[in-house]
Amino acid sequence: MSRSRDEVVCSKSIPERMSGNEAVSYAVRQVNPDVMPAFPITPSTEIPQMVSSYIANGEIDTEFIPVESEHSAMSAAIGAEAAGARTMTATSSAGLALMWEELLLAASNRLPIVLTLVNRTLSGPININCDHSDGMGARDTGWIQIYSENNQEAYDNYIQAFPIAEDPRVHLPVMICQDGFITSHAVENIELLEDAPVKAFVGEYNPEEFLLNPGKPVSVGPYAVSAYSMEAKRAQEAAMERAGKVILEVAERFREMSGRSYGFFEEYRTEDAEYLMVIMGSAAGTAKAAVDMLREEGHKVGILKLRVFRPFPEKEIAEAIKRSGCKAVAIMDRCESYNGCSGPLGSEIPAALFRNKVMVETVNYIYGLAGRDFTVEHVQDVFAELEEVAQGNKEAPNHKYIGLRE
C-alpha cells in the first residue's frame, strides 16, 4: 500500500542527443517495468527492439513477451497488470487499431497500463508516416492521452505516466504519444535525468488489489448486469475527471525533480495575442518558430499547445483563450474525423468555448495527414487568413486543408 513517492529527489540534467524512440527506451530502462508484451510495428518498432537489448544486456529485468499480434500484446498487458505487475507496451497505427477491444477492457478494468504510442496514420492508403488518426481513433476508449512535442517531452511524459496511471484516485491506463518519424526518428538534443531520482519519482508499484494475491481474492472482468453496469461506467468517468488534478500534481513533483514544467497545455506568447493557434505534437514547435518571426514583424500571435487531450481540459482551455483576449482561434487537427464538418479538436475546442460562454471566431484546419510536411510558411498562411477573417475581409473557411495538392 505504501508508495515511496513522497520525497522528491532532485536530478542533475545530463545533456545527450537521441531520437524520440531512443529517449522513451532510455526511460523504460530507468523505470524497469515488470512486464512488456509487444509486437513490432513501424515507427515504434525500435522501442521493443531497444528495450529487448537492455534486457539481453542484463540492465533491466523486465519480462518481455514477444506476442504474435497487437491484440495479444494488449491482452497480455491486461493479464499482467491485473496480476499485479507494472506493465507497458508500445505500438503505432494499425497496431493500436488491432488493440481496440482490449483498450476498452484495460480502461474499464481500471488497469494502469502505460502505452507509448508513436503516432502514425491509419490506412488507407497504406502509409507509414505521421498523423494523429491512431491516437484520435482511441480517444473515447477511456485512456488518458498525453501528446509530446519532441523527444524531451516524450521522455518526460513517459516518466510521469506511471505515477498518474497508478494513483489510487485514477487507476486508468495512460497513452504517451509522440509523432512518428518526425519525433521518433529525429536525433535531437535532450536533457536526461539520473537513474536514482527517476526510480524514486516513479516509486514501487504496490497495487491495492491484484490477482496474484491469495490473501485477498478478486475477480477481474466479470459480467455485469444492467443493474450494475452503468454505475461501473460512471465510476470510470469519475476517475477520468479526477485524473486532471493528479496530472497536475505529478507535473509539479516532476518540476521539483527536473526543473521542467508541464501542465494541461503550454501557452506560448499568448498574453496579448490577437490571434491564437491550438495545436498538438511536433508541429507546435514549428508553430512557435513561426510565431517568433511574426511577432518580430509586429503580429500579435500565440500558440496554445495541447498536451493533455484526455481528460479534456475544457474549462482551462476556454479560460486560457478568454484570458488572451484574442479575436480568432485557428484549431489545427492532424487527423480527419470524416464527419463532414470538422476534425476532433475542431469539434471539441468550439464546444469548450461555447459551454464556457467564450464567444470567439474559430477556424478549423486539417494539416499533416499521412506525413504531409507542415512548415513555418503554413503557420504564417494560417495566421494571415485568420487576420482576414477576424477583420471581416473574408468568410471563415470551414474545415480547410493545409498543404493540399490542388
Add this chain to the structure above:
Amino acid sequence: MKNTVEIRWHGRGGQGAKTAALLLADVAFKTGCCVQGFPEYGPERMGAPITAFNRISEDKIRVHSNIYDPDYVVVVDETLLHSVDVTNGLKREGAIIINTPKSAKEIRSLLRGYKGRVLTVDARHISETTLGRNFPNTPMLAAAAAVTGIMSREEFLTEMQASFAHKFAKKPEVIKGNMAALEMAYDKAEKEMKKASANVADASGRRMKQSA
C-alpha cells in the same frame, strides 16, 4: 532561423546518407551545438533516392519540418543529378558538394542553373583507397563537416576517432582506414571550398563569404 545551418543530403537507399546525417548531428552535438538529424521516410528500397536533413544551431531548434532552402546540399550519388532537382531551394550563397570523380566545372551543367559554389569530392576513390571498399558516406561526412565549418578540423577528427572507437570496438582494425578516409575527404573539400569561393567571387564580381 538565425544562427542555424541547414543541410540537405541526397543519396540512394543503402549508401548511408541517413547514417552520415545522424553522425554529423552527433559530432556537432559533441562540440556543443544544438542539432537535428533526420531522414525523410517512405517506402525505402535499396537504390531508391532518399533525402536526409541536418539543422545545426547555437540555439534550441524547434522547427520540425523538412528543409526546403538549405545552406548546403550533399549529394552522395552523382547519378541522382539526372533524376532529382538537388539544388532546388539551395541558397545562392551556399554550396553543393557532390561525390564524383569529375571536376566542379564538368558537373555544373547538370545543376539546372545553380549559380553558387560547386565542390566535388571523389568519395568512391577515397573510400576504395583507404577502406578497400566503396562506403561513400564516410568521406562525404567529412566533406560536409569541412564545408559547413561548424567545427574545426581537429575537433571533428577527435570526435570521430572517439565515435569509431565505440562503434568499431569489436573490429578496431577498421578505425585507421576510416580516419584516413575522413582526413583525405576533409582536406579535399576544404581545398575545393576555397577554389569554389574564389570562382564564384570572380564570376559575380563581389566577395563571397567563406564560412569554412
